[in-house]
Amino acid sequence: MSLILHEFAASGNCYKIRLLLAHLGRPFDRREYNILNGETRTPEFLATINSSGRIPVLQDGARFLPESNAALWYLAEGTQFLPHDAFDRADTLRWLFWEQYNHEPNIATLRYWATYGGGWDVQPEAKRVQIPAKQAAGEEALGIMDTHLHGRAWMAGAAFGIADIALYAYTHVAADGGFDLGRYGHVRAWLERVASMPGHVPIDG
Amino acid sequence: MSLILHEFAASGNCYKIRLLLAHLGRPFDRREYNILNGETRTPEFLATINSSGRIPVLQDGARFLPESNAALWYLAEGTQFLPHDAFDRADTLRWLFWEQYNHEPNIATLRYWATYGGGWDVQPEAKRVQIPAKQAAGEEALGIMDTHLHGRAWMAGAAFGIADIALYAYTHVAADGGFDLGRYGHVRAWLERVASMPGHVPIDG
Numbered sequence: 001m002s003l004i005l006h007e008f009a010a011s012g013n014c015y016k017i018r019l020l021l022a023h024l025g026r027p028f029d030r031r032e033y034n035i036l037n038g039e040t041r042t043p044e045f046l047a048t049i050n051s052s053g054r055i056p057v058l059q060d061g062a063r064f065l066p067e068s069n070a071a072l073w074y075l076a077e078g079t080q081f082l083p084h085d086a087f088d089r090a091d092t093l094r095w096l097f098w099e100q101y102n103h104e105p106n107i108a109t110l111r112y113w114a115t116y117g118g119g120w121d122v123q124p125e126a127k128r129v130q131i132p133a134k135q136a137a138g139e140e141a142l143g144i145m146d147t148h149l150h151g152r153a154w155m156a157g158a159a160f161g162i163a164d165i166a167l168y169a170y171t172h173v174a175a176d177g178g179f180d181l182g183r184y185g186h187v188r189a190w191l192e193r194v195a196s197m198p199g200h201v202p203i204d205g
Numbered sequence: 206m207s208l209i210l211h212e213f214a215a216s217g218n219c220y221k222i223r224l225l226l227a228h229l230g231r232p233f234d235r236r237e238y239n240i241l242n243g244e245t246r247t248p249e250f251l252a253t254i255n256s257s258g259r260i261p262v263l264q265d266g267a268r269f270l271p272e273s274n275a276a277l278w279y280l281a282e283g284t285q286f287l288p289h290d291a292f293d294r295a296d297t298l299r300w301l302f303w304e305q306y307n308h309e310p311n312i313a314t315l316r317y318w319a320t321y322g323g324g325w326d327v328q329p330e331a332k333r334v335q336i337p338a339k340q341a342a343g344e345e346a347l348g349i350m351d352t353h354l355h356g357r358a359w360m361a362g363a364a365f366g367i368a369d370i371a372l373y374a375y376t377h378v379a380a381d382g383g384f385d386l387g388r389y390g391h392v393r394a395w396l397e398r399v400a401s402m403p404g405h406v407p408i409d410g
Contacts, residue, residue, distance in 0.1 A: 051349045052307060065295055067302040074295035090270055090279035093298075097272040100306050102257060126338055129331045144256045 003028035004059040006049055008035045010116065012108055012169035013068035014056040015203045019165050020075055022201040036116060069096040072162040081165070083157035092156040095163040099170075103145075106138035108170045110177035138177065142184050145171070149186035153193060160197055168194045173203065208233035209264040211254055213240045215321065217313055217374035218273035219261040220408045224370050225280055227406040241321060274301040277367040286370070288362035297361040300368040304375075308350075311343035313375045315382035343382065347389050350376070354391035358398060365402055373399045378408065 003021070005028055007014035021028055033039040033055055041053045050057045050066040057064050058071040065071050073096070076082040083089050110131065113123050120131060145167065148155065156163035172191050174181060181188055194200070208226070210233055212219035226233050238244040238260055246258045255262045255271040262269050263276040270276050278301070281287040288294050315336065318328050325336060350372065353360065361368035377396050379386060386393055399405070 051352060052303065060292065063292055065292070065299055067299040067306075070295050070298040070302055073298050074291065077291060077294075086279065086282060087265065087268055087270070089282075090275050093275040093278050094270055094272040097275055097302070097305055098257065100302055101272075101310075105306075105310075126334045129334050133331055147256060 002061065004031060005029070006031045006033065006057040006059060006064075007055050008033055008040075010203070011035075011055065012111075012173065012203065013104070016068050016165055016169040017056055017058060017071050017075070018205075019169070019201060020072055020081065020162060023081065023165075023197070023199040024075060024079060025199070026075070069100060069162075069166055072096070072166055076162045080159065081161045083159070083161065085157070088157040092161060092163045095155050096166050099166045102137065103141040103167065104170060106134040106141060107174050107177050107179060110134050110138060110179075111170065111173060112177075114178065115176055135178065138174070138179055142171070142174070142179065142181070142187060145190075146184040146186045149190045153190070155190075160194070164190075164194055169203070207266065209236060210234070211236045211238065211262040211264060211269075212260050213238055213245075215408070216240075216260065217316075217378065217408065218309070221273050221370055221374040222261055222263060222276050222280070223410075224374070224406060225277055225286065225367060227410075228286065228370075228402070228404040229280060229284060230404070231280070274305060274367075274371055277301070277371060281367045285364065286366045288364070288366065290362070293362040297366060297368045300360050301371050304371045307342065308346040308372065309375060311339040311346060312379050312382050312384060315339050315343065315384075316375065316378060317382075319383065320381055340383065343379070343384055347376070347379070347384065347386070347392060350395075351389040351391045354395045358395070360395075365399070369395075369399055374408070 003026065005014065005017055007030060009032060035055065039045070040050070040055055046053055049064050052066060054066060056068050056071065057066045058074065065074060073082070083092060113120050113127065117123065120128065154160055154164055155167055168191065171187065208231065210219065210222055212235060214237060240260065244250070245255070245260055251258055254269050257271060259271060261273050261276065262271045263279065270279060278287070288297060318325050318332065322328065325333065359365055359369055360372055373396065376392065
């Protein structure tokens with residue numbers, strides 16, 4: 001079936017899917033939405049594409065799949081980007097859930113507020129008061145990755161896979177959210193490994 | 206292999222796993238941790254069980270699997286609680302990720318602050334200012350579920366499965382977080398369907 005990625009290209013969550021599709025060599029069409037002016041909150045979008053009003057959504061024929069990491073899993077099943085061992089598969093999912101709960105809401109949100117959101121200073125009070133906690137939680141997440149990557153090449157299983165792709169997306173642009181990767185040597189070496197894989201494409205590619 | 210659930214029993218995330226294990230009829234041991242006094246933040250816990258310092262963690266032999274929904278997937282693979290169709294499997298994952306990003310951080314967090322956390326009023330300012338946004342996001346999540354369950358019996362695929370189990374855990378105790386399910390008739394009917402399944406166990410069981 002033909003694949004369509006409904007996206008906001010600068011989003012790391014959308015980039016994840018493009019990066020995996022590039023590694024898989026699968027063709028796809030792109031539909032861009034401006035999330036800054038509500039294009040994913042229209043009645044048509046909510047009724048047809050994603051009731052949560054979020055991108056990315058991967059469309060495969062007539063069916064729509066929201067949630068970036070669900071799309072990674074869907075595309076990776078049966079390929080080299082998902083381990084064969086049942087526990088390693090579950091461990092891959094563990095890092096995908098961890099990314100969405102502990103990494104993305106801190107590192108990606110601070111990046112979003114700093115860039116497309118117009119800057120931290122213009123955020124409403126209820127968001128600004130969360131900045132110190134998100135900075136601390138983001139550093140904790142990077143520290144957990146750094147410890148995990150000490151002595152291992154990839155986040156889950158024995159090979160490069162979707163746990164790496166999911167976590168690369170926002171880690172490699174963490175500086176946009178004010179994070180200094182200088183102290184995370186294992187993370188930096190892993191970022192270089194990911195970026196050197198054949199088929200790699202940049203976030204603005 | 207023998208299964209051990211490292212948990213805080215009142216947590217909906219831990220209950221999910223017990224509920225699936227009950228449906229599967231699989232025996233397991235339970236290890237209780239008091240998350241209120243840092244028992245999951247000790248150096249031993251962080252080094253061995255979960256570097257994120259969170260429960261639940263499912264132990265299978267010598268391996269440890271954090272993240273409640275990763276554990277559901279691990280236990281459900283190859284059973285009736287996960288669809289066979291590849292897209293339906295991905296759609297199951299879509300709802301598992303949606304639960305952890307859009308439902309749990311709002312409905313479960315307000316419940317936690319209201320109950321084990323000692324009440325909303327004693328939370329630090331940075332948390333209290335988030336309450337209105339979490340109330341609104343929780344209502345939005347319940348509304349999305351209600352619309353989705355209009356005319357369908359289960360959250361993903363054609364049968365009762367882990368998307369239902371994952372979302373039942375905190376939805377059925379949403380009142381603890383101040384949410385009134387009265388206006389969500391399709392959700393209430395679905396809660397009754399889940400609770401009437403053979404093998405069901407309550408959260409305090």
